[in-house]
Amino acid sequence: THAPPVLEGEQADVARALRDTVAEDRFSITLLEGVTGSGKTEIYMEAIAACLEKGLQALVLLPEIALSSQWTGRFARRFGTQPALWHSDLGTRLRRVTWRSVADGAARVVVGARSALFLPFARLGLIIVDEEHETSFKQEEGVTYNARDMAVVRARMDAAPIVLVSATPSLETLANVGAGRYRHLRLGARHGNASMPQVRTLDMRADPPERGLFLSPVLTSAIRDAIGRQEQAMLFLNRRGYAPLTLCRTCGHRMQCPNCTAWLVEHRARHILTCHHCGHNEQMPPACPSCNAEDSLTPIGPGVERITEEARATFPDARILVMASDTLHGPAATADAVERIARREIDLVIGTQIVAKGWHFPHLTVVGIVDADLGLGGGDLRAAERTVQLLHQVAGRAGRAEAAGHVLLQSYVPDHPVMEALVSGDFTSFMEQEAEQRRPGFWPPFGRLVALIVSADTPEAADMTARALGHAAPHLDGVQVLGPAPAPLAILRGRHRQRLLLRARRNIPVQPIMREWLSRVKPERGARVDVDIDPISFL
Template sequence: MEKTLEKNLEKLSHFITVALPVPLNQTFTYTSPRPLSKGQIVKVPFGPRTLWGIVWQTDVSFYKGAKPVIRIHPSLLLDQSFLRFLEKMAQYTLTPLGALIKMVLPEPEILEWPWGHYILKSDKNVSSEPLPFPSWVECLGKRKAFTAFKKENLTHINSPIEVPPPLEKKSLILEDFQKRAFEQFLPQAITLLQGMTGSGKTEISLEFCKTIWQHNKQVLILLPEIALCQQWLARFETYFQGHVCVWHSGLSQAQRTLMFSRILHGQESLIIGARSALALPFLRLGLIIVDEEHDPSYKQNDPPLYHARDMAVLRASYAEIPCLLLSATPSLETLWNVQEKRYQHIEIQQRYQGAQLPDIHLIDLKKEPLIKGQWVTNPLRKVLEDTLEKGQQSLLFVNRRGYGSLLLCWKCNFRGSCPNCSVWLTVHHTPCEKLICHYCGFSAPLPKTCPDCGQDKPLMIMGAGVEKIQQEVTSFLPQARLEIFSTDTLENEDTLKASLNRVKNHEVDILIGTQLLAKGHHFPLLSCIGIIEADFALSQLDIRAAERLYQVLWQVTGRAGRELIKGQAFLQTALASHPLFQSLKNHQISAFIQEEMQQRKLHHFPPYGRLASIILSGRPQEAVHAFALQLQRHLPSLPQGVEVLGPAPAPLNPLRRRFRWRFLITSPRYYPIQEWISKWIETIKKPSNIQCSIDIDPYFFF
């Protein structure tokens, strides 16, 4: 009788597996009253709660304990190439599939939204003037508005509203060298567009976008920083009226609800976003652009650990669409792929509208020593004064937020440290006097006396951040109008936009900023660049330290002289004879790149070898250390060329109150290191109080 019942149930039900947004590398079996397709979105019971998930398999054998799906989403269906990409991404990064599903699926509130479009049946008089589109966007993304519309006799329509194609506001005129670069593009290729700062790479990529749009396809533009989104949005809105949207983690739920629907239904043609935009499901994706492809911000530091540039290339490959990588200072990994003929390479060696690269001068701190308490040398002070007199703008680059890097008691050697992380607290004076940890966010009031010894004399503040440099510049140029650019002063898109407008309207004489100013910005009157500590990164224990420093310095100096005004850059350094600075001074970057490549090849470092790291974290410290030693004892035999270093305490230990130990694994370039690591980790059961993060191709070693 029971077997007969099971057979009847099997005939009446359709068994499927569903990938759910939980940190597990498995799918779960459910029943559906009708056949479903892979990629459909369903709501299912999961323990005491309900979750939305993605139908992963449809040809599934009978499973006795399978529960029925609760709801089938009426319109969402994910592209098959996108699902294959997610599967490969999970395999490559050793990330549980469920963690990636959590990236893809929006908040439950968005999926619960009654998808469709609504029209008014009322015969009441209405204004003949159309409501501006942004007002509709703001209104329709709110549940209160939806409820109000229902009360006013709104009728539901399942078919999508047809939106007219974007209108081109003005034509884009490329210079001859830009046209030649554009004509070299190959369809369905991974292409590196390398051009010096100010060469018009954005304009060329915009022309590429127009070509894709004419074929009724969508374009995804990835940016390393949210701060750059508004600038790209303004640039593209100039040529495409509407149909350009921004997607990043800073959007409100109302905005995400509306944008997610419009992107999935193909009603947005150009989508500009940060890392998270890579996980969006598109209807007709035709091109992926990765701006500033070399930027380390594309690397995700928290699980899931992945590099957005590499995953963009992977997604483009599965979708069989082109991927365009933009950079003035390409990463060595990308240049290696060019050498191996994996990527097409288009190089632009002149600036837009005949502008010239800035002259780069080295201020040797051994010959021009700083006076105590001073961070801006006398030669740089003189240049800033001259630039101000000419009515032009200057930029001072400081690679440190806040006022100072350390609070120190001269008597007992007290140092302001974070109770949650093994780092010193940064001194901030603006907007209020505080000590702040830039890793966990801990803050405390700035003490007037030493908390340890009670010494009533002022505590010493070591190092210099943007606030300190602003104070110093004000002391010798009190008439100058200064503006600080850092994540502390630019809290949101509106404040950033207001600051950029003040610069463009020449309401600012000197910009003082962190790496926010190194990327993508165009200031016509900016002619002078000053780098306060040009050698700040060379002492870091990082295989990419020199590469990153050259990229940052070249990008920052490239902000000057982008139009008719000749630019100059002044680098303060105690290592003026270093090959990196000599290459920058003589504009011979290729020589530095070749030398760096040779060193990487000699030591089998990326891109000529592979790296992977395993980070164990938890509490108490003894338990984490014990598990690390236990994992070491279960280390399998090492394949040829594979080496395991550690376990060793991580440089930041603890971090956010979690103690951390790590292994570093090196291997030959083409060895399947993921498979070997997976087998090793599976040999031992991990305690529940310890987290194990695997980072394939790590970029940070803290």
């Protein structure tokens, strides 16, 4: 191995504690919580080193395989070798080779996405789940499971320690720490002499952008100043495409997906309207399909493409890069984009949630959140928690080296608890308040949820199956069934959808209740019932 990095103070203490955990050679769960830029990766690499010294294998789960490029670079610098990679973009031949080398113990460190959990490790000695709060660890299609929770199960089966890593741990994980089930290690300071970024809200009611624009004057001048100092800036908007809705100015017709109850999103670069739920594409029509008025179709609201258009007009000399899942195709393109930012070939990065991952951009000093209120609507019980986590992670890209970082949140509700938590940086108090709101109603993590999603070819079949499930619902102490009700996405890929939600106290085993309930109902012809235990999505 190469020389390990010099760790000092609390970093050295935490690294020593993790090495000791690996040395114990038994199942244990540790939360490694550290502010963004505190060196969590370097510290858990010390645990990997301890695992390798014992001749055991280590598994690192990342929420976004695009992250693996920067991660493997850091790993190679630390250990002088490349880890084995496992993700859905691997070709069949590479898969076979990796599978065998994991099974015979030759692959000592595996870094991968969710499915790496199921590899046949010969001698698994450590599991790391990086960014454990990320919802992408939950598989929504096919067999639904949460890779973070399954990683804990796998660690128990292999009698191996597991480390959950995050700057913004999930409420579920914090509740387990509070109950004494998980050990808690904390890093309160950034690595080196970097300071935490200054965060402030821009009240969009008091200081609105010019008509037809989306960036406020304060934000544009902050970006202009950063670029003038030869530093980098970032704009974040968690919305792909040009505009989330296209409307006819003459008759009010909205361009809707023929297969889903969802608006079509304009992707201007490709001259198409697309559905982000089912993938349906169609050309942008020259006239309104409802009233035939020409040139009357208007984009409503901004997507990342529209912000890019505004940025190009506002900063004509800036070198701009867009990071979104539909502009970066695959890990190689993402790795190339990250390299260009690191080499300072880019002045302004504009991105969706892919920029919130654990990237290290040392020259980036100004981050603008275009619409900080975006994630707060909808009927998602974790909306506030997720918004704080996402925006805190985005903010954490700023000021990670010598120059101070500044984060500007554009919001119409600057006094919302989420905005106040982001400005103060007091994530712990916010999560304590969030817990207090959920505890009385036995909402997760203080209770269990199970979603039943009924889908059918016809609305009648969906309705009758959902009603039958409602009539057969269990009547038990500590258990409540909500619904049936049409799903927020009432039609998806041409299928009509209804939802029911079972809520149970934490100590009640839900699997036998569900088996008994489902056994009493025969779905109508053309209908199916999907069960999602501990749901993350409520669409």
